[in-house]
Amino acid sequence: xxxxxxxxxxxxxxxxxxxxxxxxxxxxxxxxxxxxxxxxxxxxxxxxxxxxxxxxxxxxxxxxxxxxxxxxxxxxxxxxxxxxxxxxxxxxxxxxxxxxxxxxxxxxxxxxxxxxxxxxxxxxxxxxxxxxxxxxxxxxxxxxxxxxxxxxxxxxxxxxxxxxxxxxxxxxxxxxxxxxxxxxxxxxxxxxxxxxxxxxxxxxxxxxxxxxxxxxxxxxxxxxxxxxxxxxxxxxxxxxxxxxxxxxxxxxxxxxxxxxxxxxxxxxxxxxxxxxxxxxxxxxxxxxxxxxxxxxxxxxxxxxxxxxxxxxxxxxxxxxxxxxxxxxxxxxxxxxxxxxxxxxxxxxxxxxxxxxxxxxxxxxxxxxxxxxxxxxxxxxxxxxxxxxxxxxxxxxxxxxxxxxxxxxxxxxxxxxxxxxxxxxxxxxxxxxxxxxxxxxxxxx
Numbered sequence: 001x002x003x004x005x006x007x008x009x010x011x012x013x014x015x016x017x018x019x020x021x022x023x024x025x026x027x028x029x030x031x032x033x034x035x036x037x038x039x040x041x042x043x044x045x046x047x048x049x050x051x052x053x054x055x056x057x058x059x060x061x062x063x064x065x066x067x068x069x070x071x072x073x074x075x076x077x078x079x080x081x082x083x084x085x086x087x088x089x090x091x092x093x094x095x096x097x098x099x100x101x102x103x104x105x106x107x108x109x110x111x112x113x114x115x116x117x118x119x120x121x122x123x124x125x126x127x128x129x130x131x132x133x134x135x136x137x138x139x140x141x142x143x144x145x146x147x148x149x150x151x152x153x154x155x156x157x158x159x160x161x162x163x164x165x166x167x168x169x170x171x172x173x174x175x176x177x178x179x180x181x182x183x184x185x186x187x188x189x190x191x192x193x194x195x196x197x198x199x200x201x202x203x204x205x206x207x208x209x210x211x212x213x214x215x216x217x218x219x220x221x222x223x224x225x226x227x228x229x230x231x232x233x234x235x236x237x238x239x240x241x242x243x244x245x246x247x248x249x250x251x252x253x254x255x256x257x258x259x260x261x262x263x264x265x266x267x268x269x270x271x272x273x274x275x276x277x278x279x280x281x282x283x284x285x286x287x288x289x290x291x292x293x294x295x296x297x298x299x300x301x302x303x304x305x306x307x308x309x310x311x312x313x314x315x316x317x318x319x320x321x322x323x324x325x326x327x328x329x330x331x332x333x334x335x336x337x338x339x340x341x342x343x344x345x346x347x348x349x350x351x352x353x354x355x356x357x358x359x360x361x362x363x364x365x366x367x368x369x370x371x372x373x374x375x376x377x378x379x380x381x382x383x384x385x386x387x388x389x390x391x392x393x394x395x396x397x398x399x400x401x402x403x404x405x406x407x408x409x410x411x412x413x414x415x416x417x418x419x420x421x422x423x424x425x426x427x428x429x430x431x432x433x434x435x436x437x438x439x440x441x442x443x444x
Contacts, residue, residue: 006160006300007082011309011316018293019320021162025153026285028169035173037278038343039180040194044131048191050267051131053274054124057259058132059139061252062111063146065245066104070096070150071292072244073237075299075380077158082303086219091230094222095237096151104147111140122260125267135195142199149202152209157296159217168208176201240385247389254396258415261403265354269412272355275343276412279336279359283328287370290321291377298381307441310382314434318374325370332363354412361413365420368427375430384437391429395422 006014037056041049073096080089111118115136119129153165176197183193213221262273294317301309336359340352376388402418410417 006297007304011312014297015293015317018162018296019289021166022289022292023286025166025169026289027282028173035177035180039184043184046271047127048131050270050274051128053277055132055135057256058136061256062107062143064248064252066147067150068248069241069245070154072240072385074154074158076240077155078296078299079303081159082300089220090222090226091233094226095233100147100151104144108140108143122256123263131191135191138192138195145199145203145206148206152206152213164212165209168205172201172205175204243385243389247392250393251396254400257400258403261407268350269354272351273412275340276355276358278343279339283332286324286328287373291373294374294377295380298378302382314378317377321370321374325367329363329366333360336360358412358416362416362419365423368423372426372430375434387433391426395426398422398425
């Protein structure tokens with residue numbers, strides 16, 4: 001099996017080489033919902049724009065559950081790749097394919113079954129609800145396309161090839177944008193047109209990834225004989241995949257509960273929060289890409305047994321995350337008015353001001369988010385994926401409770417303060433857990 005340079009060479013350089021395509025890909029991934037919001041805001045009005053923001057919270061919960069599942073099992077792919085164990089790699093691929101699709105179909109069924117009840121729990125305003133139902137019915141019915149893309153792209157990332165999936169995602173974004181314009185502006189398909197465009201684009205990107213894997217890495221693709229059921233591998237896969245999925249689901253369940261609190265402030269504030277989520281999505285892309293690159297490098301070296309390089313991977317990754325987080329926090333604080341005006345496309349201060357205040361408050365805390373994500377990358381890479389799950393559950397619980405308690409007094413800024421306090425706790429939990437882990441594993 002041909003090895004990439006992740007098992008030797010300059011760690012900082014390798015992390016940046018891995019992270020750059022991941023960063024661009026994460027930013028482009030944000031555009032699936034951001035492009036929909038941008039075009040809908042101009043053609044269908046404020047209520048439809050608010051519905052996209054609310055729908056994005058629901059959609060992202062399910063999509064990031066699937067992505068979390070794929071990220072979890074990609075650590076197994078990376079470890080087997082580091083071990084040079086092609087047979088185990090293919091068996092894991094086969095298991096992830098049939099089991100993941102089965103879970104995805106069940107997720108689609110139950111999400112559609114309880115969609116109206118979910119929107120009611122989120123206190124969705126009447127003028128927004130029908131738009132959200134139209135959009136989410138199509139998105140949730142097409143979750144299989146999102147799973148296939150996430151699985152194939154995470155296989156590529158696990159072997160250190162982060163560029164190919166980026167190219168396919170870029171092509172998919174162009175397709176999504178084109179279809180948005182055609183379906184909404186010309187065919188007058190309303191908000192459903194944006195949903196169809198997203199599913200078609202995701203399916204196209206998954207097909208491109210598979211063809212590339214078939215041609216570039218044929219020895220890694222599963223074959224008929226690899227589909228045999230192995231209980232030990234099934235348990236390991238479920239352990240990695242489901243805990244990582246729970247990590248993501250706890251985050252987005254919390255976000256939905258926060259969205260429900262924000263919804264009590266009216267349509268203007270919902271629209272404002274929608275815009276801030278788009279901006280935060282871009283900022284988070286930098287942190288997430290750094291975390292993913294740390295995971296890949298550490299998982300491969302953990303599989304090969306190089307503990308020193310595992311330890312150094314976290315150290316260098318942490319430095320890069322801190323530098324990046326500091327710069328972006330300053331940029332977010334200074335450019336928040338400009339970003340809000342660009343996304344909202346209007347000078348209505350009832351919409352702009354809550355979002356500007358929110359962004360300026362949360363920018364003060366963002367460095368903690370970046371530090372936390374560096375540790376997430378480490379723990380995923382060494383297979384201790386339960387630690388990020390526990391830390392995130394604590395963070396989101398604090399965020400939901402404090403948002404609910406403070407929102408009447410502080411408005412949308414209450415969500416920012418609550419989130420920042422949660423990040424303080426995350427850094428403490430991760431730091432303490434790392435100290436204990438390195439003593440047990442003799443990483444020092």
